[in-house]
Amino acid sequence: MSAAPDPFGALGDPNRRAILRLLRDGGRPVQAIATALPISRPAVSRHLRVLKTAGLVSERAEGTRRVYELREQGLDAVRDYLVGVWGEATTRFRLLAENTPADRKG
């Protein structure tokens, strides 16, 4: 079995996760997000950009501020992702089950 490139080692960008957790309670302006996290505002903006590109958060103008919030469609993206995981897993399962000796007890 070949090693998967960049597996869950990349999982933990804790700041990006923290941003999404913050937004679960409602939309927030960039500054409020930056204040709540131990990283710089430019870093927060960078993370927000990634999250926005991935369709997870959206931004809207509120006066002079830009407010970020979770997108409902983000959940659809999660579902799509899960479908992908199951598709890969079941393909591997089928290959293994069909190419190993049957359980005699069965």
Add this chain to the structure above:
Amino acid sequence: MSEPLVLSFDVECSAAHAFTTWTARIDAWWPSDHTVSGDSAAQIVLEPGIGGRIFERAPDGREHEWGQVVRWDPPTDLAYLWHLGGTSESATHVAIHFLAVGAQTTRVEIEHTGWERLRPDGDTWRDRNQAGWATLLPHFQTSIEKENA
């Protein structure tokens, strides 16, 4: 209310073999990049029987809880809670039905539910979002990171 995720496919083997492969040999077929540690050497264990733990043991010995078996009726039915990297409070539910449709053909039906369990009265988009994020975030995070790698 969110709908369950439902998948179905046929596998050319007996239901008993399918059940055994799914459970006892999960380590051999579950994709190693869909693990918590991401280490291809991590070992995935599904303990047989109701209450059996499902966990991943990384090469350094650290264990990550995946879930717990809640139905164990070989060779036809299996169900477990799947934390998906979150806490047990945010567990999703996976039910698998192995239906013999021929001597050597088994239909595997998977039903993956979860949001209702998390927010029994949470029918608004925001509650659904919260449940979804709490449950799936760590895994989805990985896909984001991959896309931006």
